Amino acid sequence: MAKLEPYSPTPASRAGRIVMTIMPFAIGLVCVLFSFVPIGRIFGSPLTPAFPLMAVYYWAIVRPEMFPPLAVFTVGLLFDLLSGGEIGLWAFVYVVTYAVVVTQRMLVVNAPFSAFWIGFAFAAGFAGALAWVVVSIIHGVFVPPVSVMKHMAVTVAVFPIFAMLFGRIEARVLQGG
Amino acid sequence: MEPNRTALPFREFSHRISLIFMLTLAAALLLLGRAETYVFDRARQVVTDMAAPLLEIASRPVAATRRVIERTDEYAYVFDENERLRAENARLLAWKEEALKLQAKVARYEALLNVQVDPSINYASGRVVSDSGGPFVDTVLVNVGNEQGAKSGQAVIDTDGLVGRIVSTGPQASRVLLLTDLNSRIPVVIEPAHYKAVLAGDNTDWPKLEYLAAQSAVSAGDRVVTSGDGGLIPAGLPVGLVIQTSAGDLRVQTFSDRGRLDFVRVLQYEFPSKVKRQDPPEVLEGPPAGSEAEETGDAAVPGGAQAAAVE
Incomplete structure (x- = not known):
């Protein structure tokens, strides 16, 4: 019989740790699914915010070690597979945006929420512009940029609600664990 | 916290390596995906289903x-x-x-x-279960799959008019390419005078009319219906009304409201394409090739050679 190890984690704490590791990624996946739910139909408008981008930005700033590049890539790829558009478009855009956000992380990490939000506006603008350029090159035509601008504007507008929601979940699961 | 501190540089390094790797992978995927390989289509269908x-x-x-x-x-x-x-x-x-x-x-x-009347068209009804997702694609998922008889290419309508056509199907769900998508091209006619055109989506709310004859007198307010050319979509489905933009070009305001799609019908139309080959009646056939070569004489050697080759 092995001797008792007083500091070995209990099953509950181990489960908690697994949840902590997986939770941001799971939120990313839920965000992908959520962006295909036709919420816009309630208001009679086809506009849907880029929910995965919010998750990518939030975790890249708050806890990049819990949302690794592989998770960003998977979230983007799943979005591409579900959307029926170019394969790899949003995977590419999200990974590049994530890389940019992670390098600029120190600017907003302990700043007030308004800075966090302004940072997101920049990130969304960057992601939208990048996606627009890639799509225009792929199709070989000047794709009208209005729809992507609207899409990103809606995303930035609703970001505080989701950032608050992510914050709540983080406080409950991560700090509680 | 001692172990964590020593692990930190390594962690950051591996983070960076993985970031570069994922960037390369995503870029490669973007290029490879253009090849439209079977693997991606299959993966897409599985994930969608x-x-x-x-x-x-x-x-x-x-x-x-x-x-x-x-x-x-x-x-x-x-x-x-x-x-x-x-x-x-x-x-x-x-x-x-x-x-x-x-x-x-x-x-x-x-x-x-003695007009041949179009056969009545079967349909399967379903609901639109997803939104397009992303600003560059205008597709929706409907919960009618190939188990209900949906096939790629079939037209999808709602109570107002044509919505789009099916581009891929799984057992339970199909993807519908809406009229406004960049890749959508639908053969249409503009009604009172029956001018033919192609309705081309360009990622705006109002698709363009392409290949419209230059002298056609189409004006705003004319009705646009499907022409049935190509045999995929039955003729005469209402599509929309012609509108004129401030820039002066003609576009179409579709009858179906993209923001309010709910119940739709998938039309299982089959073009009556199985027609027996019929040789032209004898009176229409030209004189035998040999006699033609004789008549034209030496001046038309290439023609004669061609006729001989045909023989």
């Missing part, structure tokens, strides 16, 4: 909320609406008389001319 039931469950409360809002709206205007409907009903009754008369007349003419 897995997500469709989840999306269907999630879209139920959305549809219910929308119905509640619409119901409330309707209650607020119930008297006005009643009044309007009465007037419309009176107007439509007059039209109904007219339509019945015309129907009888057309049936008589068709019988006289």
